Amino acid sequence: MLASRQPARALEFLDSLLKEGEAPAQLLGALAWMYRKLLEAQELPSGTAGWQAGSRLKMRSDAAESAVRQSKKFPRSQLTNGLAALYEADSRLKSGGTNQRAVMEFLVSQLASPAPV
Numbered sequence: 290m291l292a293s294r295q296p297a298r299a300l301e302f303l304d305s306l307l308k309e310g311e312a313p314a315q316l317l318g319a320l321a322w323m324y325r326k327l328l329e330a331q332e333l334p335s336g337t338a339g340w341q342a343g344s345r346l347k348m349r350s351d352a353a354e355s356a357v358r359q360s361k362k363f364p365r366s367q368l369t370n371g372l373a374a375l376y377e378a379d380s381r382l383k384s385g386g387t388n389q390r391a392v393m394e395f396l397v398s399q400l401a402s403p404a405p406v
Contacts, residue, residue, distance in 0.1 A: 291371075292362040296401035303397050313389040314382055317396070321375045328368050330360035374399045 290299040306316060329346055330353070342357055343350035360368075378396040381387050 291397075291401045292359060294401055294403045296398050299397045299401040300394060303393060307390060307393070313393045314379075316393065317375060317379055317382060320396075320400070321372065321379070324368055324372050324375060326356050327360040327363060328365070328372075330356040331363075331365060331368070333357060371400050 290296075290302060303316070307313070326346055326348065330342065333342055333345060337345070337357070339350040339354040342348075342353035346353045346356060348356065374396060378392050381392045382389055
């Protein structure tokens with residue numbers, strides 16, 4: 290949903306995760322991990338075998354192959370800007386006194402926005 294720039298669907302998915310009791314900080318951590326892995330996947334040489342990608346990314350080979358495919362959908366600047374947005378959201382969540390749901394909704398809107406983050 291983020292790669293295909295579908296903010297409405299991404300927000301619906303976020304809503305369902307939050308309603309199921311997922312913690313915003315854990316969701317943010319998972320997103321940050323994913324963005325870092327996508328950046329690492331972009332740095333792999335073209336034609337890297339799945340098992341090699343898995344070893345380099347410290348992931349199962351099938352997950353690493355998927356990360357390599359997904360990484361091609363993002364310009365590098367979008368991933369680095371996304372990491373900056375994730376860092377800012379993390380700071381907001383940890384500072385307290387903010388509506389955690391609103392922070393996460395704003396973040397997901399930024400990450401899935403058709404305009405650059």
